[in-house]
Amino acid sequence: MDIFLTPFAAIGAATLAILASIGRVVMYAAQTFMHIFRPPFYPRELAAQLLHIGYFSLPVVGLTAIFTGAALALQIYAGGARFNAEAVVPQIVAVGMVRELGPVLVGLMIAARVTSSIAAEIATMKVTEQLDALVTLSTHPMKYLTVPRVLAALIVVPMLVAVGDTIGIMGGYLVATGRLGFNEAAYLQNTYNFLEIMDVVSSLVKGAAFGVIAAMMGCYYGMQSERGAQGVGKATKTSVVAASVLILAANYILTEAFFSA
Amino acid sequence: MIEISNLHKSFGDNHVLAGIDLSMAKGESMVIIGGSGTGKSVLLKSVLGLITPDSGTILVNGKDATAGDRDAFLAQFGMLFQGGALFDSLSVWQNVAFRLMRGEQKLHKDKAREIAIEKLRRVGLKANVADRFPAELSGGMQKRVGLARAIAAEPDIIFFDEPTTGLDPIMSGVINELIREIVVEMGATAMTITHDMSSVRAIADKVAMIHDGIVQWTGPIDQLETSGNPYLDQFLNGRAEGPIEAVR
Known part of the structure; x- marks a missing residue:
């Protein structure tokens, strides 16, 4: 039996x-x-995290977005040529970047760069008894460590998404006008005309949600870490995997919420 | 000052604390000894509320340690952690002044720095260490900074978790003397856990020996050698034979 x-x-x-x-x-x-x-609030910690999560993520976000936008333009042009629709490159690059690729890629880059760093830092603090030390110094680890990181991600990741969307569109623009023979002014005009306010709003809302997920997973798995170097490694790996999967799942749910017929 | 009664704590099948009874008077320096894994750290962390005991009572100044305002309760304590537990992201003086710059008694940054430097001097460190980061210090210096942080807010009770672990014998002696001097001059109640007998002899007014989750012996330091307790004798003489099972 x-x-x-x-x-x-x-x-x-x-x-x-x-x-x-x-x-x-x-x-x-x-x-x-x-x-x-x-209260208590820790504005100094929040400012440090705004800088760490926001400003220092700009290079990776910019590089990811520009290459993705450029590749997207090439793909749409080649795909569109199969049914004589090469002219839709500006519109599809804009919608693709703003609605989907911008927020998802920024979210995944933040999961790789920020979630891992938060989880490793907090897990090391746990292993070396720094979290216990915080408690004995009458400081709540969640208030001092988690809240500033989650709040900072909520504020700056939508901004990073806006930057990523813009740079991605510029990547498509550079390829389309430089290699595919599109007119510069017409490309930008088409992009501007085609995008709707809801496209931009959905992009920023996704950014905020993905930022919260990324920071929260880093803090949660860092604080759950087991002892030793292996515990820190496991916490870091699990946090990045959990953040990435949750970001992709949340992306589907938010896309349903914003754009389902 | 501190009254611990019938304290129990298990982790799965491992009964780490199996009915600890211990009392400490105000201004007394109690050293708790015992082998590795006998629950000394668990006992200390239970008093601070870092670990929740399964049963038993802990009274500090007659008040239940698990009830009431946590911040006010913890404000009575200073703690020196085994590895220092200094915050890597903060400079030395910010570590020392951490409590001084937070909470209801929050001091201005300049005043907190001034006190931090004074405390660093008290533990034998120069003012130029104040702006360095913990990773730039040696193990002995980190212990001193940890000690300065523990005494910065002049607490009534100070806990020392293995204060000499990882230090050479000379530095261990220096740290032991510092602890003794500071505890006496502050009039603080001190609880130290260690298995370093030089620390016991330098720091203790009273000693408690823990084994098998209970206090096997407790008494004043001058009765340590003449207790006749088989557990204590085996521990003091470092013998493999005796009631404490030694795995070879």
Whole structure:
């Protein structure tokens, strides 16, 4: 009988573990949002994180966006040529970058650069008893570490997405006008005319959501870290994987919410 | 000052604390000894609320340590962590002045820095260390900075977790003397956990020996050698044979 039940028991145990894990993350997120509005506040920490998450992410965001926009223009031109629709390059690059590729790529870059760094830093602090030291110095680790990081990501990642969208469109513009023979003024006019306000709003809302996910996962897995170097490594890896998957899942849900017929 | 009664804590099947009873008077320096993994750190962290005990009571100044205002409770304590636990992202003086620049008694930055430098001098560090970062300091200097941070707000109770671990014998002696001097001059109540007998002899007024999750012996430092307790004798003499099982 056990032979028949064992696979179901394993599936049940895995399901319970996943649900418990989701529950812990949701509780952690709820506590973080409650602490955002309760003093004490740490403006100096927030300013440092705005700089770290925002300003220092600009190079990677810019490089990712410009190459993606350029490749997108080439693909749309080649694909469009199959049914004589090469002229749609400006419009599709604009919609593709602003609605999808801009926020998703910025989100994934932030997960790679910021989530990993937050998780490794906080996990190391846990392993070296710095989190315990914070508590003994009457400082709540969630208020001092998590809230400034999540708040900073909520504020700056939409700005990074706006920068990424713009640079991505410029990447497409450079390829289209430089290699594919598009007129400069007409390309920009077509881009401007085709984009709607909701495209931009959805892009920025996605950026805010992805920023919160990226920072939250870094803080959560950092604080859950186990002992030793292996614990820090595992926390870092898990945080990046969780942040990336959640960003892609949230992207689908937000796209449904904004654009479903 | 501190009354611990029937304290229990388990991690899975491992009963780390199995009914600890311990009391410390105000101004007393208690040193808790015992082998590695006998629950000394768990006991200390339970008093501070960093670990929640399964059962038992901890009273500090007659008040339940688990109830009431946490910030006010923790404000009575200073703690020197085993590895220093200095904040890497902050300079030395910011580490020392961490508590002084936060909370209801928050001081101006200049005043907090002045006090931090004074405390650094008290633990034998020069003012030019103040603007360096913890990673730039040696292990002994990090311990001193940790000690300066523990005493910065002049707490009533100071905890020392393995204060000499990782230090050479001379530096261990210096840190032990510093701890003793500071505890006496502040009139603070001190609890130290260690398995370094030189620390015990330098710091303790009273000693408690923990093994198998309970206090096997407690008494004044001058009765340490004559206790007749088999656990304590085996520990003091470093023998493999005795009631404490030594795995070879």
